[in-house]
Amino acid sequence: xxxxxxxxxxxxxxGDVQAFTKLVEKYQEPVYHMCYRMLGDxxxxxxxxxxxxxxxxxxxxxxxxxRPFSTWILSIAAHYCIDQVRRRRIHYLSYNDVPHLDxxxxxxxxxxxxxxxxxxxxVQKLLAALDPRDRAALVMLYWYDLSYEEIAGVLSMSVSTxxxxxxxxxxxxAELWMKSSLQTSAGERSYHESPAF
Amino acid sequence: xSHQPFETWMFTKETLTSEQSHxxxxxxxxxxxxxxxxxxxxxxxxxxxxxxxITPNPGFSLRWQDRLAExxxxxxxxxxxxxxxxxxxxxxxxLALLALRAIEMLSSPGRIVLIIAYQILNLIWLVKEVQxxxxxxxxxxxxxxxxxxxxxxxxxxxxxxxxxxxxVTKITHPRRIEL
Numbered sequence: 410x411x412x413x414x415x416x417x418x419x420x421x422x423x424g425d426v427q428a429f430t431k432l433v434e435k436y437q438e439p440v441y442h443m444c445y446r447m448l449g450d451x452x453x454x455x456x457x458x459x460x461x462x463x464x465x466x467x468x469x470x471x472x473x474x475x476r477p478f479s480t481w482i483l484s485i486a487a488h489y490c491i492d493q494v495r496r497r498r499i500h501y502l503s504y505n506d507v508p509h510l511d512x513x514x515x516x517x518x519x520x521x522x523x524x525x526x527x528x529x530x531x532v533q534k535l536l537a538a539l540d541p542r543d544r545a546a547l548v549m550l551y552w553y554d555l556s557y558e559e560i561a562g563v564l565s566m567s568v569s570t571x572x573x574x575x576x577x578x579x580x581x582x583a584e585l586w587m588k589s590s591l592q593t594s595a596g597e598r599s600y601h602e603s604p605a606f
Numbered sequence: 607x608s609h610q611p612f613e614t615w616m617f618t619k620e621t622l623t624s625e626q627s628h629x630x631x632x633x634x635x636x637x638x639x640x641x642x643x644x645x646x647x648x649x650x651x652x653x654x655x656x657x658x659x660i661t662p663n664p665g666f667s668l669r670w671q672d673r674l675a676e677x678x679x680x681x682x683x684x685x686x687x688x689x690x691x692x693x694x695x696x697x698x699x700x701l702a703l704l705a706l707r708a709i710e711m712l713s714s715p716g717r718i719v720l721i722i723a724y725q726i727l728n729l730i731w732l733v734k735e736v737q738x739x740x741x742x743x744x745x746x747x748x749x750x751x752x753x754x755x756x757x758x759x760x761x762x763x764x765x766x767x768x769x770x771x772x773x774v775t776k777i778t779h780p781r782r783i784e785l
Binding site for chain 2: 426430433434437438439441442445446454455458459462463466467468469470471525528529531532535547551552572575576579580582583584586587590
């Protein structure tokens, strides 16, 4: 946890809303990213991230100061998004849903951006097929570098459950990837084939 | 052909021993199905590593402040409505009762005065009776209840007091911040 967090939290507990705004500024990116990976829609992710911070603010007295604030806030975001996904169940991802990207330097020019956007779309489509809890565990493993123990803490489950969920998620992703690759190559074949007369 | 435990090992490479890694490599060399799964997973793994984090649109914290203010305003408005509804219904009930009494008093004021006087006398008598009964009850209780049982009673009393204190503390210091 950042050294400033305990001080900011102390100020929030004394009724300083501005101190919490500083925490919002600091953690907006990881929380928003988690919400986007879970929900796959920029507007819904914004809404979920805002709601996460509101809930955190309301429940700040329940926050255990022994835990890092980052994992606590991610835990709220993950649980909220899991509930949202369960409520909605079906979501059709559109290419236009891929939000504003902050690409690293390796992808110069509009072509690089397009490739990146396509990759985002493909990854998001794959993630959307997973069970929300499996998805949350995978997102934490890949984008937040959390350990199995930390993921277990965030998702309120045992370490062995985290491991089995991650295994299931990875296997499912591999199967989906193989299926989509087969479909793509079949589509390409039929596109390039000359029509039969 | 059995793909276990290799199928499991493919996805948990970081926890494998050198013997297990060697066995997995040998299996992958001879099993085309597992090879396909392995290469599919490696591709996804690379993509997951490659796609960058997504950032919200600028002004996120300002929007959060707006939402907090909006939520607070909404809650205050709801509270005001509830208070208004309670006050209004209470006032209407009082008004109805007063109206009924006024009608009675206007029809026979002498009878009302007599009833009030009778009720006051009744109340004084009731208080005296309760006082006498309580005195006799205490005297009997002191003689009947053994002294160890008094400790139990005092304990119950303390417990009730502690519970009362906890409830008051919970109400005055809620765990949730009121929006």
